Amino acid sequence: MTKPIWIKHATQLATLAGEGKGPRSQEAMSELGLIEDGSLWIENGIIQAVGTTNELEKRYAEKLHTADIVEASNHLVTPGLVDPHTHVVYGGSREREFEMRLEGATYMDIMNAGGGIHATARMTREAIEEELLEQTMSRLDSFLAHGVTMVESKSGYGMNLETELKQLRVMKELQQKHAIDLIPTFMGAHAVPPEFKGKEDEFVDYLIDKMLPIVAEENLAEFNDVFCEKGVFTPEQSKRILEAGKEYGLVPKIHADEIEPYGGAELAAKVGAISAEHLLKASDEGIHAMAKAGTIACLLPATALYLREEAAAGRKMIDAGVPVAISTDCNPGSSPTTSMPLVMNLACISMRLTPAEALTAATYNAACAINRQEKVGSIEVGKQADIVLWDVKNYQELQYLFGVNHVKAVWKKGVKVVG
Numbered sequence: 001m002t003k004p005i006w007i008k009h010a011t012q013l014a015t016l017a018g019e020g021k022g023p024r025s026q027e028a029m030s031e032l033g034l035i036e037d038g039s040l041w042i043e044n045g046i047i048q049a050v051g052t053t054n055e056l057e058k059r060y061a062e063k064l065h066t067a068d069i070v071e072a073s074n075h076l077v078t079p080g081l082v083d084p085h086t087h088v089v090y091g092g093s094r095e096r097e098f099e100m101r102l103e104g105a106t107y108m109d110i111m112n113a114g115g116g117i118h119a120t121a122r123m124t125r126e127a128i129e130e131e132l133l134e135q136t137m138s139r140l141d142s143f144l145a146h147g148v149t150m151v152e153s154k155s156g157y158g159m160n161l162e163t164e165l166k167q168l169r170v171m172k173e174l175q176q177k178h179a180i181d182l183i184p185t186f187m188g189a190h191a192v193p194p195e196f197k198g199k200e201d202e203f204v205d206y207l208i209d210k211m212l213p214i215v216a217e218e219n220l221a222e223f224n225d226v227f228c229e230k231g232v233f234t235p236e237q238s239k240r241i242l243e244a245g246k247e248y249g250l251v252p253k254i255h256a257d258e259i260e261p262y263g264g265a266e267l268a269a270k271v272g273a274i275s276a277e278h279l280l281k282a283s284d285e286g287i288h289a290m291a292k293a294g295t296i297a298c299l300l301p302a303t304a305l306y307l308r309e310e311a312a313a314g315r316k317m318i319d320a321g322v323p324v325a326i327s328t329d330c331n332p333g334s335s336p337t338t339s340m341p342l343v344m345n346l347a348c349i350s351m352r353l354t355p356a357e358a359l360t361a362a363t364y365n366a367a368c369a370i371n372r373q374e375k376v377g378s379i380e381v382g383k384q385a386d387i388v389l390w391d392v393k394n395y396q397e398l399q400y401l402f403g404v405n406h407v408k409a410v411w412k413k414g415v416k417v418v419g
């Protein structure tokens, strides 16, 4: 039996507690459930009580001496950050492409010449499971150090059965080996592999007939994602793949309208995707369709910055009623970062989210984008004790002092893993 943990005198405790079970939109994204001089009690990895220090002191008067006490004055306490969109399991590295883009090549130029996703696919096909495991472990350590306690993870650097399964099995193993919760997504439709060049529809058939059934049978993924983009998968092909995944219980997600407007946001609403990702070039019709369907916009401002593109219209989407989540998009090409705090800063600076909206987008709404809002994303009684102690006094300061890691300590399921 581990000792209870009592975090007390937090200058500000942002609980993110709120009404309802779905993602938050519009004004609800600004309601952080703030408690001044806040306090929480953790036992057996679960949050048992939340309130002011005074309230919890009285309530636990008889047990206070049994607890590990964390003095949080002059600090902010929040739920663990959730990253709902990553490609964190991969082999190799692509720093040369960074230089090529600075010299003028575009993301699609590089990919069409056999680099980009194809380059990582070659290196991931070659890597043995142990290498992938080890490299991903160190990325997950870095996520944890930045206050991230749950990470969605996509396959998609195999685009053949063997390597897709290898990536997904590595994710499964990491769930046992690393403190971070990893939520797996199948993304066999990340690009058309060279062996199917010119035979795109045959690749879609192969994915549907040969890959999906095994991924489902081995219970290796919860979501099914597609790169719906001009020159990659058309909306029609994407729809086929996502509808087929639904037959196996895989929830659709879509990389939509990243490089060009292509009807991806509209498709996300139509197929009942839980989220649409990127959306830099989403149309007004697409944004309204998403608002109507309740599709979460998972926005990736670090990717836009890294590709030197204008960020998605986050402000406009929130005003239109779309629930917004944010993510690092951690991948070796367009966003090699694990810093969700930086992504929150960028959400404010380049997408004009308010600091409160950015925090909601990185916690509660991010949890909704991977169906985990009943477990994490807010500090409420009965939820998993994934908690971050920040060396700032309030949530505004967290966004204001940008590009710096303010994490002082992190608890994962009630166990201190950082600090």
Ligand SMILES: N=CN[C@@H](CCC(=O)O)C(=O)O
Residues within 6 Å of the ligand: 087, 116, 117, 120, 227, 255, 258, 303, 329, 331, 332, 333, 334, 335
């Ligand atoms: N845009 C498509 N897929 C990834 C990038 C993958 C890569 O470049 O390796 C993304 O979400 O940014």
Ligand SMILES: [Zn+2]
Residues within 6 Å of the ligand: 085, 086, 087, 255, 277, 329
């Ligand atoms: Zn992605």
